[in-house]
Every structure is written in C-alpha cells, then in structure tokens.
Amino acid sequence: MSQHFLLSSASRTFSVVKIAKMTEKQAETFFRKIRWSDTNGKPVCPSCGSLSHYNLSTRDVWKCKDCSKQFSVTSGTLFSGHKLPLKTYLLAIAIFTNEVKGMSALKLTRELNIQYKTAFVLLHKIRDALLETRDEAPLNGVCEMDGAYVNHYVRPANNIEDRVDRRRFENQSPNKRCIVVVRQRHDGGTEYIGSSRTLTYVLHNENPTGIAQIANVAIERGTEVHTDEANAYDNLHAHYNMQRVNHSVEYMSEEGACSNNAESYFARFRRFQHGQIHRMGNLYISNYANEIAYREDTRRMSNGEIFQDISEKCMKTIQSNEWTGYWQGNHRISERLGA
Ligand SMILES: [Zn+2]
Structure with a gap:
C-alpha cells in the first residue's frame, strides 16, 4: 500500500x-x-x-x-x-x-x-x-448535494411531563440553519479521489425553493446530481440528471448513486463545529461553512x-x-x- x-x-x-x-x-x-x-x-x-x-x-x-x-x-x-x-x-x-x-x-x-x-x-x-x-463558476460533471442542520438543538426539559415534541415547528430552535453543500466529483478516471470543488450555502431549512435556487446558480443544467431521498430535491429532476439514494436502506444504490462526498464534507465540518469552535454564530455560518469547503478542496x-x-x-x-x-x-x- x-x-x-x-x-x-x-x-x-x-x-x-x-x-x-x-x-x-x-x-x-x-x-x-x-x-x-x-x-x-x-x-x-x-x-x-x-x-x-x-x-x-x-x-x-x-x-x-x-x-x-x-x-x-x-x-x-x-x-x-x-x-x-x-x-x-x-x-x-x-x-x-x-x-x-x-x-x-x-x-x-x-x-x-x-x-x-x-x-x-x-x-x-x-x-x-x-x-x-472563491470560484463561483457553476459546477458540472458529476455533483453531489446535501444539507445538514446547525444550531438546531433544543435541550429536553428535565421532567418528562415538561418535555415537548421537538419535531413540531413551534418547538424548534429559531436559530436553526441548514448548510447546503454542493460538491463536484473529481474526474480522475477509474481512480476514486473524492471531490475537486465545493460550494456551500446557508438556508433556514432544506426547502424545495431554496434548494432549487442554489442548484440554479451552483450547478450547470444537465449535470448528473446525486442526492438523498429528501423531497426538497424533487424539483431538480426537471433540469438535472438526478440520481437518488435512500439512506434508510443503503449508502450507495445499485446504480451507483451516493452522496458520500457530501458526507465527507459534513464529517470535517462537524469536527470543526464540535471539536474546535463549539459555538457558531448565525451571522458567520456562511464563512465557517466555506472555510471547511476550502479545507476539503485543498486537502491534497x-x-x-x-x-x-x-x-x-x-x-x-x-x-x-x-x-x-x-x-x-x-x-x-x-x-x-x-x-
Ligand atoms: Zn499615487
């Protein structure tokens, strides 16, 4: 090796x-x-x-x-x-x-x-x-897109009778934000070496309108885009060659759809968030998200x-x-x- x-x-x-x-x-x-x-x-x-x-x-x-x-x-x-x-x-x-x-x-x-x-x-x-x-030219080739939440944690109350259903909108944190990452896979022929370019954006949540707007500026029309099954990505089928993977069943579909590059980004991002800076003010999330994108893209x-x-x-x-x-x-x- x-x-x-x-x-x-x-x-x-x-x-x-x-x-x-x-x-x-x-x-x-x-x-x-x-x-x-x-x-x-x-x-x-x-x-x-x-x-x-x-x-x-x-x-x-x-x-x-x-x-x-x-x-x-x-x-x-x-x-x-x-x-x-x-x-x-x-x-x-x-x-x-x-x-x-x-x-x-x-x-x-x-x-x-x-x-x-x-x-x-x-x-x-x-x-x-x-x-x-950062180079904002739209990504092409084969891309992956995914979102992950930050500042969404609501601590459950001590007594069980005081606890609320944290899935309900009114009980969620108003500071909750979604980082959306789009990564272009490196075109390295048969050798698998991850992604070459990464763009990040911040939304209030992973919603169809926000996702469509991001795809519109970040990904060239007709590009092959791999995402998970979240319905926020359903609208992208009109303009992109969509490859979906259902994460509750598998990490890579039989057809080869996967968002593992996007997950690699979030793996580094979470280490940054939990292991280094601990607190991430919403005013600066776009900067933090892009810093990790830069670090991923320059890793070699x-x-x-x-x-x-x-x-x-x-x-x-x-x-x-x-x-x-x-x-x-x-x-x-x-x-x-x-x-
Ligand atoms: Zn002068």
Whole structure:
C-alpha cells in the first residue's frame, strides 16, 4: 500500500518555525512580493498606480510622487491599518493553514498572545478572504448535494411531563440553519479521489425553493446530481440528471448513486463545529461553512502551497467595512442566506 499523502514529505513544504525565524523586514518583503507580484515587490501606489514614491524612513510607509498619498504594503487590503507586526499576521495565516479541522479564536489568542477580539476578527478576515475569492463558476460533471442542520438543538426539559415534541415547528430552535453543500466529483478516471470543488450555502431549512435556487446558480443544467431521498430535491429532476439514494436502506444504490462526498464534507465540518469552535454564530455560518469547503478542496495540496494561496487571497481581498471599527461596536448586521 502506498504511503498516505499527509505522511509524505511532499505534503509539508513549510513550517511555523520558518515564519517565526523571519524578521519584520522579511515579513514585509513577503507581503510586498504577493501584493505587487507584477513588479516583484516594488511598491505601486494603490490610488493612482504610480511607481514613483518617496521612502518615509520613520515607518514602512511610502509617499506617492504623483498623487502625494501615503500608503503601506497593506493599504486597501484586508490588513489595512494593521496594529500588530506583519510577522504576527503571517504567523496567524501559518497556524490557520496547518489546522486542517479549523481553529478557534481562543486557540489563536494563546498561540500569539493577543486579545480574544483581535483573534476573532483576524480569523474572520481570513475566512472572509476565502469566501470573497472563491470560484463561483457553476459546477458540472458529476455533483453531489446535501444539507445538514446547525444550531438546531433544543435541550429536553428535565421532567418528562415538561418535555415537548421537538419535531413540531413551534418547538424548534429559531436559530436553526441548514448548510447546503454542493460538491463536484473529481474526474480522475477509474481512480476514486473524492471531490475537486465545493460550494456551500446557508438556508433556514432544506426547502424545495431554496434548494432549487442554489442548484440554479451552483450547478450547470444537465449535470448528473446525486442526492438523498429528501423531497426538497424533487424539483431538480426537471433540469438535472438526478440520481437518488435512500439512506434508510443503503449508502450507495445499485446504480451507483451516493452522496458520500457530501458526507465527507459534513464529517470535517462537524469536527470543526464540535471539536474546535463549539459555538457558531448565525451571522458567520456562511464563512465557517466555506472555510471547511476550502479545507476539503485543498486537502491534497502541500501546506506551503495552501499558506501561499491563503496569503495571496488575503492581500487580494479589499478592506471590508464590516471589520473596520469592530472594536467600536461595528458588527455585521445580517446573515448571508440562500444562493
Ligand atoms: Zn499615487
């Protein structure tokens, strides 16, 4: 039997130690080369695109000779106005990269000796970068689609006479949400290697309208789609080659219908939910769900490649108003629901 990919040296091409040994100047150079890859790290004014600038020696800030605006390597990016040393952000990305089942903000507070809010915002900025830069081109080939509930648990009352029927709508948790995952199976010929692309969405529940809207944006018409027997997927028969598997009877039908790739996604997601972060606020479920999709899709990349990819995504994502002034009470106000 061949060696598992994650045990091979090809899977580990960098380490946190390597980042920890960097100087602040080297961390800045790293970010510059990612941000201004076309000029090999030479600063380009984010306001007017000019290459001429003065070096302001007091800080790592440049002043544009053409428009006189000052800028740094992080201006206009996710890390704009950063307060921590750049190396700390690189360390955060490095630790985030290696936590294959996701990580909690509390863990990052300990790793970097930073406050909880700082760690929470930093992790969510990275998650935002993953979501903002995800490839939303519709999936094709052979896809699987499934849903799973979060924040739905209602604790039964202590005394049996006080307990309610938790299947009834009025007794369910108002915080209940459904994560819908669509995965495109890897086209690897006869070799079975799981999925190659994953898209996630959040609904109030697994309902026919929401499912149809998601399929409409996430899956090309005519694609072979594997789902379970839930009636929310019945409407998809009009536009897709549907393959259904009845999970109360079997995990794979005789015709080969199965949603095992979708189940693999939820397996990692549940480990993240129950084993790492414990509490999943509804405002951020879309980010959490997509983070696990990213981790599933990059599972066969080396950690050095993933680190580079996440760093690039962070530098490409423009500063979001959602996270500026988080400390002053500016919080996200609405959930990202549906397609
Ligand atoms: Zn300029």
